[in-house]
Amino acid sequence: MTWATIHTAFTTELFALSQRFGISQRLKRDEDLEDYNVWEIGLPLRFAASLPENPTDAELVSECRRGNLRAYERLYELHASRMKSLAFHLLGSHADAEDTVQEAFLKVHKAFNSFEGQSSLATWIYRILINCCYDALRKRGQRAEASYSHERPSRSDPALKIALKSALAALNDRQRLVFLMFEVEGLKHSEIAAVLQVPEGTSRSWLFEAKRELKRLLTESAV
Numbered sequence: 001m002t003w004a005t006i007h008t009a010f011t012t013e014l015f016a017l018s019q020r021f022g023i024s025q026r027l028k029r030d031e032d033l034e035d036y037n038v039w040e041i042g043l044p045l046r047f048a049a050s051l052p053e054n055p056t057d058a059e060l061v062s063e064c065r066r067g068n069l070r071a072y073e074r075l076y077e078l079h080a081s082r083m084k085s086l087a088f089h090l091l092g093s094h095a096d097a098e099d100t101v102q103e104a105f106l107k108v109h110k111a112f113n114s115f116e117g118q119s120s121l122a123t124w125i126y127r128i129l130i131n132c133c134y135d136a137l138r139k140r141g142q143r144a145e146a147s148y149s150h151e152r153p154s155r156s157d158p159a160l161k162i163a164l165k166s167a168l169a170a171l172n173d174r175q176r177l178v179f180l181m182f183e184v185e186g187l188k189h190s191e192i193a194a195v196l197q198v199p200e201g202t203s204r205s206w207l208f209e210a211k212r213e214l215k216r217l218l219t220e221s222a223v
Contacts, residue, residue: 057121065112076105079122082185083129089180090133100136104129123194130177130195167217175210182207 051070052059063071080101087097087104107128115124168176181187181195182203189207193200 058117060121061112061115061117064109072105072109075108075121075125079125083126086126086180086185087129087133089184090130090177091136096136100132101129103136104132107132119194120191123191126195127197163218163221167214167221170217171210171213174206175213178203178206179210179214 049063049068049070051063051068051074055063055071055074060071060075064075083101083104084097087100088094091097091100104125108125111128115121119127168179171179177196178192181192182189187195189200189203192203196203
């Protein structure tokens with residue numbers, strides 16, 4: 001079995017698992033956006049004023065600081081889907097992912113006055129989310145195992161799918177996180193480096209290590 005075959009199957013399985021749990025890297029249709037509603041978080045917002053069609057980060061930050069409901073709705077629509085996907089892959093639970101994203105948005109609301117714009121708004125939000133995920137894992141007394149390790153494989157699962165789940169779960173935390181952010185969530189190395197506060201070369205190195213380890217584990221399992 002070649003590495004190309006393993007990699008193709010791995011990518012297909014990652015997509016299938018995300019779809020199985022109703023998590024997509026892209027926003028849902030407009031009529032489905034009620035699932036991404038800031039009201040479910042319970043933020044203490046003061047008013048609802050209109051926004052520009054495509055507000056800049058600075059405009060969103062300014063309106064969020066004022067307590068504008070529409071600004072938080074736009075922020076939630078822009079980022080909630082990917083945040084839930086990333087949280088799910090780190091925590092291994094759809095329910096825990098939902099709770100952690102809500103916790104992250106509450107922290108974002110409380111911390112807006114300290115946002116200085118030294119990084120992009122998205123980078124800052126994802127950094128808060130990842131910290132919330134690791135807080136949740138510490139409370140559970142677990143390491144950041146991949147979600148696939150929490151699933152009990154069915155008898156119908158091909159051996160390769162089981163091997164893929166086990167291999168991802170066997171990566172260390174930093175390798176898995178960078179792999180998920182790059183391969184699953186589609187973030188660039190510059191974005192990953194900004195979120196994790198490491199040099200871009202470090203992000204590339206961790207991804208290389210993750211792929212090398214996955215190749216080793218999957219090749220061994222295929223023997």
